Amino acid sequence: MTDNAMDDAAGPGGMAVGAAASHAGVTVRTLHHWDAIGLVRPSGRTAGGYRLYSAADVARIHRVLIYRELGLSLDDIGGLLDAPTTDMTVPLRQQRAQLLDRISRLQTMVDAVDRLIEAAGAGILLSAEEQVAIFGQSWKPSWLADARDRWGDTAQWAQSAERAAGRTSEDWQQIADNIATLESDLAAAKRADVRPGSAEANALAERHRASIGEYFDCTHSMQVCLGRRYAADPGFTAYYDAIEPGMTAWLRDIIDANARDRGIDPDSATWS
Numbered sequence: 663m664t665d666n667a668m669d670d671a672a673g674p675g676g677m678a679v680g681a682a683a684s685h686a687g688v689t690v691r692t693l694h695h696w697d698a699i700g701l702v703r704p705s706g707r708t709a710g711g712y713r714l715y716s717a718a719d720v721a722r723i724h725r726v727l728i729y730r731e732l733g734l735s736l737d738d739i740g741g742l743l744d745a746p747t748t749d750m751t752v753p754l755r756q757q758r759a760q761l762l763d764r765i766s767r768l769q770t771m772v773d774a775v776d777r778l779i780e781a782a783g784a785g786i787l788l789s790a791e792e793q794v795a796i797f798g799q800s801w802k803p804s805w806l807a808d809a810r811d812r813w814g815d816t817a818q819w820a821q822s823a824e825r826a827a828g829r830t831s832e833d834w835q836q837i838a839d840n841i842a843t844l845e846s847d848l849a850a851a852k853r854a855d856v857r858p859g860s861a862e863a864n865a866l867a868e869r870h871r872a873s874i875g876e877y878f879d880c881t882h883s884m885q886v887c888l889g890r891r892y893a894a895d896p897g898f899t900a901y902y903d904a905i906e907p908g909m910t911a912w913l914r915d916i917i918d919a920n921a922r923d924r925g926i927d928p929d930s931a932t933w934s
Contacts, residue, residue: 676706676714686723693723701740702726728757732764786826786834796831796838800901818878825877837876844869848913849906858912859919867920870913882921886931889914 682704683690696702697713702722706714715723722743729739786806794801813819848866856863867885874880874888892898893914902910918928 676704676716677720679704679713679715682713682715682720682723685720686727688723688727696723696726696736699736699740701736701743725757728761732757732760792831796835798838798842800904821879822877837873840876841873844873845905849909852906852909852912856916858915859923863916864920864923867916870917881934882924882926883931884933885917886921886926886928887933889917889928 677685679690679693683693686693693702693713693715697704702719704713705716705719708714725743726736726739729742730736734742810819844866848870851862851866856866871880871882871885874885880888892902892910899910902913921928921931
């Protein structure tokens, strides 16, 4: 019989090393190491000199595992286990408090992941009623499902979902208010015949790009692509032209002129 086989054999007065290792969910080699460094030494030996672990030894093994789970080094664990105390429940209560704190932190992480999963599917973590209340009566909650179907596999949708997961209804209200102010300023500029490429028009184009940036990082080239879509999509055209007649084409023009001033050729701009 090999040494390991003898170690695994049951003996009177305790648990053999193989059984103790299996009970604790560690390897026999681990228990041998812990014995060598004095962390968990078996209380008994067989007549042949093989390790036997008492119930107290096995309990110490489990306490070592708890401390390891908390991230302590083996040296620190040994010091904690061997520290004198008049009340053996004190370290156990400390362990319990640390475990509860870790559970709380892990639950917070789980909740954050759940919100991210939900946001990836829904786009915005608001009910349909909340969306209309925040974004206005012209808002259609179905637009989010359409957007997910169209762009749900893109990096921009993933980035937008990640940002949405951390936003409250108050955050969305601030974003909606900023967009409403921007659209009002765009309409006023269109009525005043502000020329595309002028400083005022470029500033408005940058504000528009920043509004898109609330959802995902938007380059000037990507903004040009959005301007094209606004002009080509009847839904977008109806939306912007309802704010101010002709605003869709004018918005596309100020986006193009602003991009051109920054070295982007609108005619060859790509989603990048």
